[in-house]
Amino acid sequence: MNSFTRGIDLLQREMDVTSLRYQVTANNLANSEVPNFKRSVVNFESELKKAFESEEIAKNSFHLTRTDDRHIQINTPYDYRQVEPRRVTDYLSTSKANGNNVDAETEANNVLQIQMQYRLLTQLTAFEFDQVTTAMKK
Numbered sequence: 001m002n003s004f005t006r007g008i009d010l011l012q013r014e015m016d017v018t019s020l021r022y023q024v025t026a027n028n029l030a031n032s033e034v035p036n037f038k039r040s041v042v043n044f045e046s047e048l049k050k051a052f053e054s055e056e057i058a059k060n061s062f063h064l065t066r067t068d069d070r071h072i073q074i075n076t077p078y079d080y081r082q083v084e085p086r087r088v089t090d091y092l093s094t095s096k097a098n099g100n101n102v103d104a105e106t107e108a109n110n111v112l113q114i115q116m117q118y119r120l121l122t123q124l125t126a127f128e129f130d131q132v133t134t135a136m137k138k
Helices: 003-030 045-059 104-137
Strands: 040-043 086-089
Touching (some): 040 045
């Protein structure tokens, strides 16, 4: 996979995760006064980092030849395309007397941050395609 294709794929995946993160944060904000509601967050970047690290380890490590599918595999990279975002619910904290742990101000700030991040990702995607357009004109 070339760097352009990989870059666009990563940008598209991150935009999907950002959209999911926006939905989860909006749900948290909508339920900020519901008794015993627990806030959720989306975890994606840490798993993506593990996948990239496993690719790097596999590239720089000793390779064994497998002659049979029953042989044990070692140093097999974790493909970043298999990484899926996870919705994680925080059951451990409680910030209000009614058992709810959503802080409306924090969630509103998160919405703004997510919107800015999505705008940045769309600009990066446009930049990638502008580079290809420029290269094709020359």
